[in-house]
Amino acid sequence: MVAMSALILIVDDEIDLVDTLEYNLRAAQYQTRRAHNGRDALRLAAQTPLPDLILLDLMLPGISGLDVCRSLRDNERLRNIPVLMLTARGESADHEAGFLAGADDYVVKPFSVREVLLRVQAVLRRSREYAATAASSREILFGKLRIDRVAHKVWVGAEEIRLTFMEFKLLVSFLEQRGRLLTRDILLDEVWGITAAVQTRTIDTHVKRLRQKLGEAGDYIETLRGAGYRFIEHAPE
DSSP, rough: OTTTTEEEEESOOOOHHHHHHHHHHHHHTOOOEESSHHHHHHHHHSSSSSEEEEEESSSSSOOOHHHHHHHHHHHHHTTTTTTTEEOOOOOHHHHHHHHHHHHHHHEEEEEOOOHHHHHHHHHHHHHHHHHHHHHOOEEETTTTEETTTTTEEEEEEEEEEEOOOOHHHHHHHHTTTTTTOOHHHIIIIIIISSSSOOOHHHHHHHHHHHHHGGGGGGEEEETTTTTEEEOOOSOOO
């Protein structure tokens, strides 16, 4: 198990569900905080130490989970905290809305606790592995793109582009393997860290959103129909 002392903020208005998640997370040696509405979620997310990950329900009283996520991404101090959305809605439009708001992934209710624990474990492991190596190669330059790996910041030309945690990881993975075909299975393994709990639709949605946010630089990511994706090998003149 990674990150024995990792702090997880659980946000859901279903008290029994929060009790269950909290019990199992603590049994797995994670620390927890809990909130049952959006206002408390934002307050507890900002407390020191900051949470390492937030489990966030979509349907909350008062401030919705989508609005909580947007507020987190608009806050310079909190914007890089990974958000795993918990939702009773299974429609792709709701998933896209969550990703647009800044969620890094989602789990559809009803879910198994084991699925949530696997997803939490994978996100934290990848986050810490990345942090351990980022300082040695802090900045990446490619065409119109400039990436600060430590600060988790991206610029296209002079404009800073706000990416979610998983969008940032996806972009770095593309850049580090430019010119290579990356199948959806490879991306699931290298970016998400597990294969069983994430649907391939998640990959396509993240790539679509990443391209849109990158604007002109979005053309650097090519779709190879029936195969996967490839980041161009050489930057345009």
